[in-house]
Amino acid sequence: MPDKRLIWIAGALLAAMALFLIWGLQGKVWFILELRATKLAALVCVGLAIGTATVLFQTLSNNRILTPSIMGFDALFILLQTGLVFALGGFGYAQLSPLRSFALETIVMMGAAVFLFAAILHRTRQDVQLMILVGVVMGLMFRSITAFVQRLMDPSEFTMVQGAMFARFGAVDSGALVASVVLLAGIGLWLWRHHAILDVMALGRAQARGLGLAYDRLQFQMLCAIAALVSVSTALVGPLTFLGLLVASLAHSLMQSHRHQLLLPAAALIAALILVTGQIVFERILQLQSTLAVVIEFSGGLLFLILLARGRIR
């Protein structure tokens, strides 16, 4: 019997999804429905990916304020994407099918993230302030290298990567979408089977090892999963720095539990719910295109500052 609160969120999400599909439907019904369904699928995928990745990262880093985005994961993805376009040339990149380029980017992303973040977590886990600092510096570094590489590009290549730099919920690439769904399903299955282990990992490395977990191997697997999830969300809509923090905090205050069986689905569903409802409100009701990302970033950023100011960084 799943938790009541989860059923409520899932119900609300389903209702929002239905509303998103049928609101003001007229004219070429099937054509519009198909467009909307693609967009809806992307929104839900992004929500699930961001919610899950954030809770996983907070479990690994043993705090409740840092998220993959704050640590520069999505800046890293964009850097890799830019690097790939630069290396292959605009023409070569365009020749890759979207599915191929997404797969390639995700794999490189996993390698880079594991390599970088395993070392960083190992050194800074004890010290949240230091981790924030490292994250901010890395995010800046990734972004400036990206900007530098873009200077070197010719204009047609530049327009290719420029779309990836800002969150946008408009055009969604269906190849990447299919790959995302497959990735999400795989990761979901893995988490479904390992959620109890995650509860132990949340006790911290020393405790978890003392209780018999092969912590470092699990950390490696989780970093891979986080990297893949960030790839999904960044490839589909671009970077959303503070959504993860927002939904992880909401999930924690709603569930009041240490159990990932509750926390992971709560964060994932809340993120999807925020994105779908936000999109309905801003795009359909207020007719404000692309304001949603701004509002999410603003409220999430505010929350981050409040948490920091209150000293609630553990």
Place this chain on the structure above:
Amino acid sequence: MIKVSELTYSIAGTPILHDINVTLPAGRITALIGPNGAGKSTLLHLISQQIPFDRGRITMGGLDLAKTTAPARALKMAVVGQQLGVASRIRIRDLVGFGRWPYNHGRPTPKDQEKISEALSHFDLIGLQDRFLDEVSGGQRQRAFIAMASAQDTDWLLLDEPLNNLDLHHARCLMTQLREKVDREGKSVVIVLHDLNYAISWADHVVALDKGSIAFEGPLTEVATTDSLSALYRTPVVFGDLAGKPFVQYHR
């Protein structure tokens, strides 16, 4: 017994422990003492395989600990570190329940529940069991971690300054519990202590570390003397007698 031989450990070229040879007897309470920075916590970390070491060998009952797997070790020894903290929002009973993880991997049996309740009551946590760990006092949190290690029900229990935040009543209760574990259940305890009165009143065996080396070690009654302790801490430690029980005076 745990046998440490020729153990050397350094951080970035600075030797922290050098050439440690010591035996921690089974079925005893062993007090690990020494000044700040002597290497007590480091030694416990090395024994519990939390950090890899450069040279040496640590065996438990003849078994090379470096060659054991983490799940196997979790059934043999429980460790309570000096710095405790958990980021997740967890209730005390759930935390103590994790002590049973090595046996049940997240699926508690009635026997596990029994062990958890037992540990909770031994450490006076029944009234606090549904409170969140981040909403109790430092000493209560410390007791929760000790209860978790106790629920792990291992042959060896390694405790790093467990008396740190405890009031005198709970400190005494903890030592009584440890004594019972050793005397009744045949467990072995290694405990880092700074209060020498606890050491001389409860321990059977003493290992004194100083600047990364063994200063002295042996049965309590043989090695803990006015001279050895004064030299170890570079401060006068005087043995006395209080109502028929040994007592040390060092605080003034």
